[in-house]
Amino acid sequence: MIKLNELTKHYGSTIAVNKLNLHADAGEIYGFIGPNGAGKTTTIRMMGGILAPTSGNLFIGGMDIAQNPIAVKKMIGFVPDRPFLYEKLTGMEFLRFSADLYEVNPAEFSQKAEQLLRQFALWDWADEIIEAYSHGMKQRLIIASALLHNPKILIIDEPMVGLDPAAVRMVKDIFKELAQKQTTIFISTHTLSIAEDLCHRIGVIHRGTLLAEGSVDELKHIAKLGEARLEEVFLTIIKENAFL
């Protein structure tokens, strides 16, 4: 469902992402981990159609995002790392705005919006203006709006930032349920325990290059670390800097 082919992004003379190749299949939860400034957010923003790559191709659902940006975006649910929203709209109005853009069936909208707002504990706040929401509430609203059009692919940058433990548990359960229904989920995160709990496969990126890729067990094998936690595996891979 997701295929990155020699994906590269330059910011002036800085190479943020360097010839990145990876893929994620239907129903797979792919974790993207790496230190600060590794190129995770740049990759995610290119996948969300927010940033144009300098070179390389990005295929989502078999389509090149550069050739069919609109059709690709309709398949995606995108959640950025920082929850910037239209602060003067209410939560419900924002969901309706998203529904109109993503062409959610109007007959199903009210029911679906209520279900999501209740699921994300925002129903009581549905008619309040977003500027009164807390950081965590805004993050929950963005995730709810990303799920509104039943996307085939979810692309999420730091999904758990600002969420309380109960919300983290709830979001994890939702992601697992979606993956079972063949939704592809691409998550970038710093929280290694989340990657360890949730992801079928993990890619480790550093200085724009993919250093290692595989399941947690495969990564332990790559790093030659036996029964170690993902944190130690991650630090070893970053330190050694050459595994792929």
Place this chain on the structure above:
Amino acid sequence: MNTILSLLKPRVFSTINNLRTDNKRNHWMRFFMFGAAGIVFWAGTFIILYRVLFYFQSVQDFGDILAMKLLSMIIMTFFVLLLFSSIINCLSHLYLSQDLQLLHSLPASSKDIFLSRWLVSTFDSSWMVVAFSLPAFLSYGLIYKAGIIFYMIVLVAIIFMCLIASALAAILVLFGATILPAGRIRTILIILGFILVLLFVFVLRLTRPEQLVNPDSFASVVLYLNSMQTPNSPFLPTTWITDAVKAALRGEINSSLFNIALTGSCAFMLIFIGDVIARAVYFMGFSKSQTTPPRLFKPLKYKGLSWESLLNFLPRESKAFAVKEIRIFFRDSTQWPQLFLMAALIAIYLYNFSVLPLDKSPIKTIYLQNLFSFLNMGLSAFVLSALAARFVFPAVSMEGSAFWIVQAAPVSIKRFLWIKFFLYYVPLLIIAEILIIVSNLLLQVSLFMMILSAVTMFFLVPAIVALAVGLGAVYPDFKSENPAQVVTSFGGLMLMILCFFLIALVITLEAGPVYYAIMADIHGKQFSLLQITWLIVSFGLAIFLCFLSVFYPMRLGEKNLRIR
């Protein structure tokens, strides 16, 4: 003191970094454009005032009284402007800036934070008023042949005036913020400020200054001049400043220094009082400002009546953007005063036409009516450009940090920009046509001019709106704390210049053939083949220019947003 200097450093370094050429596109171009605009305005103020004062000097007895009255009015106006600008700046710098949370988390006392922010606020609210007050004082100095001491006293007086206004503003804001959240105070103040300005403009306009040219009303002018000699209140700082400047002009140094000393002591006393109050209440007010105030007006709900149902005829994506735009516009309280101002601008514009004494003019009325109708086209288009600069140009920047939603949405940037275009095109076209038709009716122009004006506006409006949307996308500012202010940026200036050239070109292209058409009509002559060709080429070029102004800026804007 060291802490205050440290707290000022981010601002100083940011300003220096902003000046670095590698940080900005078209750096020299911007510098040149703003510099040129500033110099033109500065020189214009100086020349006008110099000529006015020169004329006053030639009027026996009354000339000096008028010049001094004008001086006190100038100082009073500057002081009111400074006070209002200081209040708005103090609110922003002391309570609403995004970096305040960081500052208050630092090991710095709230007194130091207050003083550092107050200094920045004083600078921000004063520099422009100071810069544009200098030509006024320079013209007085030259006319009255004042010595160097006059300029030194003026400089000190201006600095004290800024300090007094800023300290007074800080005291008012400190008290206000303990009662209401700072965001709410700003809303109320901006609305009150605009209402006051509107009242002032209306009162000024309704006094019909054009009657001053009527000899019958001269008796009242003599009475007016008598009233000018009444002194101002001796307890007002503006009186001391005016007296200090007047005395310096006349070479009475002792009296001037006495008044400067009064002003200075008042300024320092107010700063001291402000500091004492800040120690007691600043943090309390800041803490209050961190809460989101409830909505000022709750939405009115009627059965099934909403923006969605009203705009149901639009395609779905367009409706989504339209509804979002309308809701955000009406919920953003800083936009409301702009609406009042727009209404006032149009009302005053039309009122001016209704009181034009056309029948008293020695020039033939039919000729004058058509001439005015022609000028009216240009003026209406300029009014429209001002509206477009204020409301349409910031439309892309208004997306702010939420612009990612548009980028990630399954809507192309091209479509997004065209939705913005049509959202503003329709209301502005209605306003423009009302403006031109009503003003032409008041001028009682011929049917030909009425149709020509309406058609010209019909083609100019989309060009102006597209220029505003397109340039707004070429020069967006998604990081501004107040996107409405992007109109004062380089892009806003470019928009006004381009609109000016477009309107001037279109009007010029139409003027020649129209003049001959009117003349031929008056004298009952037929058009020659050359005149018909000229008419067709001129009007064809005008229409082509309008089309070019619609599509080219939109394409530029789209290209710029796509490569971000």
